[in-house]
Amino acid sequence: MSKKKKKKVGKAKSKPTNVKRIKDQTRAIFANKIGERFSYRQLIKMLGLRDKKSKETLKDILFGMESKGAITKAPDGRFVSAHEPDVVIGRVDHVNSRFAYIISEQYEEDIWVKTDDLKFAIDKDIVKVQVTKPPMDGFRPEGKVVELLERSKTEFVGRIEVSEKFSFVVPDNRNLHFDVFVYPEKIGKARHNDKVMVKVINWHNAKNRSPLGEVTMVLGAAGENEAEIHSIMAEFGLPFQFPEKVEQAAAQIPTEISEKDLKKRRDFRNITTFTIDPEDAKDFDDALSIEQLDNGDYEIGVHIADVSHYVQPNSVLEKEALTRATSVYLVDRTIPMLPEKLSNGLCSLRPNEDKLTFSAVFIMDESGKVKKKWFGRTIIHSNRRFTYEEAQERIETGEGDYAGEIRTLNNIAHKLKDKRFKNGAVNFETTEVKFKLDEKGKPLAVVPKVRKDAHKMIEEFMLLANREVATHIFKWGRGDDGQYTFVYRTHDNPDPEKLDGFAKFAAKFGHKMSTAGDISQGLNKLMDEIEGKPEQNVLEQLAIRSMAKAKYTTEPKAHFGLAFDHYTHFTSPIRRYPDVMVHRLLWHYLEGGKPVEVEPEEKKCQHSSEREKNAADAERASIKYKQVEFMQSMLGEEFEGIVSGVTEWGIFVEIVETKCEGMIRLADLSDDYYDFDEKNYRIIGQRNKRIITLGDKLTVKVVKTDIDRRTIDLDLVTEE
Template identity: 65%
Template sequence: MSKKNNKKRKNSGESPGRKTISAGQIKESVLHLFRQQSGKPWSIRQMIQTLGVRDKKSKNLVSEVAFRLEDEGIISRNRDGRFVSQQMPSALVGVVDHVNSRFAYIICAELDEDVYVKTDDLEFAVDGDTVKFELSGKFHGKKHREGRVTEIVQRKKDEFVGKLQLSKRFAFVIPDNRKIHNDIFVYPEHINNATTNDKVIVKIDRWHDRTNKSPVGKVVRVLGKAGENEAEIHSIMAEFDLPFTFPEEVISESDKISESIPEKEIAARRDFRGVTTFTIDPEDAKDFDDALSIKFLENGNYEIGVHIADVTHYVKEETILEKEAYSRATSVYLVDRTVPMLPEKLSNALCSLRPNEDKLTFSAVFEMESSGKIVNEWFGRTVIHSDRRFSYEEAQAVIEAGVGDYCNELKVFNDLAKLLKNKRYKNGAINFETIEVKFKLDEQGKPLGIVPKIRKDAHKLIEEFMLLANKRVAEFVFGQKTESGRKTFVYRTHDSPNEEKLHNFTLFAKKFGHKIDLTDENLSSTLNKLIDEIEGKPEQNVLTSLAIRSMAKAKYTTAANGHFGLAFPHYSHFTSPIRRYPDMMVHRLLAHYLKGGKSVEQDKYEPMCVHSSDMEKRAADAERASIKYKQVEFMSMAADKIFDGIVAGVTEWGIYVEIIETKCEGMVRLADLNDDYYEFDEQNYRIIGRNNKRMITLGDEVKVKVTNTDIDRRTIDLEFANEK
């Protein structure tokens, strides 16, 4: 059925000549002509005829595009009026996203849309590889140009995680990664004592080609039996190149750091040890990055201290510790363990702001009125002594009851936090809150239940003061002008959403019955109104996730741009140096500028920002994979139960359903719907039965059952509960 659907799509007239062709498609088509036949002169009429353009609007677009490309210096005109290329490259470079065994997309920075490539035209590139490719001049669907790979520029990796299948004469490793569509051949002498169904790491010796249909490799590490928690988590760590341990020299260097604080160091800092101070963290937290202090001033104002672990006091530049922290760039939080950025002695002991201990900190201190207005601020190195360690639950209980340890202080913090939050929203911040889940695990790591994380006032209190410190630090440095401009700093930026992605999101929301007016000048208030409307409804998590995906991705950069989602003109990450390397960069730069230091070289810090952003994405992907693994494992024990779900996505091969109770996502395959032949209506995000006209569309509430789970691929197969 899928093949028939594909054939129907390919023969549906979706080519450059159809009337729905856009200006962007015209531009790519024209560029393709000049790439394919570099040096050949083209008249407007020849372009129109070759491209098969027939309608008047599209013909005019061809002419407009040609003259625009001339203005940009990409092509030029001969004396006879025909256009020729100006050193037009014959091939583009991009990264393979091998989403399906039959086809892939190539992501190219030079093109507005990803390029569709059949697997047979990949020249044996695999997911993540950097390749050179050419455009074919054809279109797949409405917006994706087709192309073919001409050269593999760089392999992303040569080690893969998978399950070993052993026979008498040979073995295969079946990769866990769903985007790797070839098994890896292993000779018996290279299996490293692994046995059938072991999870292993295999290193490629020879890639596949037209002679060898499978890559050939050697098993370099055995992780354990498939299905066992330790083996599966180690598989995820290996898949995302997460380190299993710290090198011995890193541990040795951390062990040499003294635990005592010299009196000379204390004397050089502002002393907050006599000020009421406490931390609020998750119950199972071991590394306490931040603490809050409060002092009631005689003028009726409050002195609020946001105190952050002074990691850079211990981790000096050019040391082995520093290099390891930069390499990791972030701690990674998997479902049953943390892969830390710093060794335990630093993350859980020296730097952690544990109660009843003197600790070195870097602080942002604000004098605030009861209205939340800041009348004074100070930044610098400090020493603190935390009086109490609260869990979120303990702090919340005190806030709700109005009695308990530091109840007056907590009330003031909570009142101020609400004022800060309301001001953010008034200024245009967007209230994105997805529903996160946590797992109840037994001693072997088996999931006993899935519980949604509920954010209450105690969580939001901490969040608001961390946002405040991050924002004011960024604004403080940005405000320091030099003769050559602004001082180099590490910012956390978030661009405005892409108009096309935002438009697509409005279409998604419309399918759920919600209307978004993009003509409203105050976009953030429109989105916040939607978020308020869907709160508590089945589609809340799906739509919020889709909204976030339609936004630009936040990143680290030295460019002093703003943060759209938070509505801050300038923003940084200052508050979590135990687990984020960019915060360490911010601490060093802030300390340097507080001493009157000159602006540092931007060229040094921008690559560090890019690396940190890349490692942050890797960490997020690994965390999602570990959550998905536990979701699949949990749902494998629920084969006979009927669940309420909501259709979260529709594709030409299946219907994605989010199970409301567990927030797990599975797929109903179109091939399994045997009551009719179903066709995919891409434009309206739905499938339609050819004979019975039954429609299943985005946002439909459905009932489903689990038919199969695959822990290796981390997938859940579903069927509609009323289907036979």
């Protein structure tokens, strides 16, 4: 019997080798791991080969690939793909502790890189990355950093945890996934739980995986308003004060207007003029004048503080203004672009004072048609300072001083707005919030900002001035000397793919939006439909995300959102450096100057766009801080919310009542294990098949707030 068994075994045929499978998998390894070396033994293990014949087949495949030049043998005997890997330069977006994306203009898709392959690069660093796995079958390309080109920053804000032998600084920024190790002699006067600024002095700390640093500034006790706001200022590189030489330069500017100052200025001091601003405004950089002409038309002046008269090129004031590029409006304070003597004094168009201005003056009829325009330097005398509330009262009641003038301006503004929308402007009325604070800066209430006719009236005349200045220079400058170099505010058309994605999400709420034909008309129809509905804020924010970003540039491109062929920023030189540039260039051309060199102006435009984004990020951070602080007193309370974002690690929910956003972590969902559907921005339960997607209405409970990270943790309240 044993002989028979042996005979039977001897006759059994060995399992056939799947040559095609081994060949395909081997090719896939080298195609997906470009630049990586593999030994023969490594490949056997990776392919799971056990029998001798399969291993011999692999040898033949490798020999064939090498002879065809598909792979080469490295000096150490290992095999590597002969294909040269793509190497691109990009910026790190370190989304979580496990991996980052490299965003590069040289590559269509973002490149996935695990944290261990970042070479100590951090969020926003500029790196050179080697693409080791090209994009395929819907998966992102993968890569590894081969060189760190530029550090975005080496100083960070965080909370220090002090012990006897060592300390750690935990950065506030959620995109920084490390603590900074600090020796006791390097913490200065910092105490446990203080907010501090820490500078990294060694990224490759051998004793500890954390980088090594030293405390450079103590900002105060964590949780206190001053410490937290100072932390935000330090995090975004915002200045705490003006350099002494800048303050001295401002102090030396004469306050009196001389006869010399009046040369080449048109005098508007006898024309009815007023300002309309928020109740708490300290600087008034624009004023309106109105005078009815004998033929029934109106001469309407948009008068802007003449900052360029006081801030001269190459002066210390000029250099500081360019460096800052913009004023920053945090929840409880303003970080101005110009010293107070200029922003709140000389350049503020206060009532009952003569002020030097730069003006755009229009002859208009009641329909809003511009019949004639004039630009130049002026002097005005404001008769009255209105708050928006006071101006609104005159619009609604027709009573009070200057009610007739304000109502006339409001009627014309309505005509201007109607024309804009008829021409394709997009009506984005996003809901903004402000806080009612006590004397210590603690938020007592979150109040939505309400925009009424008075706000929109001022906005329309500012838009008119900005458009007409840009259009005038563009058309005027197309002469023998070539196009006049100028500063434009441009806004590209939306990306069709993003817009299509937005339309699909809007459809989940029952709102149809066509992405074919007139995009603006479709967007406006949708904005009208959602006004006052719970999903309004979420859809408005998503619509804005689907749009291109506006920027400053010398290229005379159109502004999609406003439906203007040409547009600039002329109306706020107290708080925006590009407006100062516009005033200078406009005056240069009015005085007969030749086209200026493009490159220096374009560099200033790029810098201003970057500073503008940084300011917006800082403003959002201060709002988020106050929202988190406000929600601290509501732990355990339940709220209605709308899903405002979905990621692989959690669901973002905007609480309808307070407009505060928190996150439900996927790990905390106990009813099922949920998979993230990235393409459709949703999660799906593996067993219960429940789908939670953008825009869904949920009941949530506030379970935790973290001031340091400016986060709110929520739990999903299970529905019966």
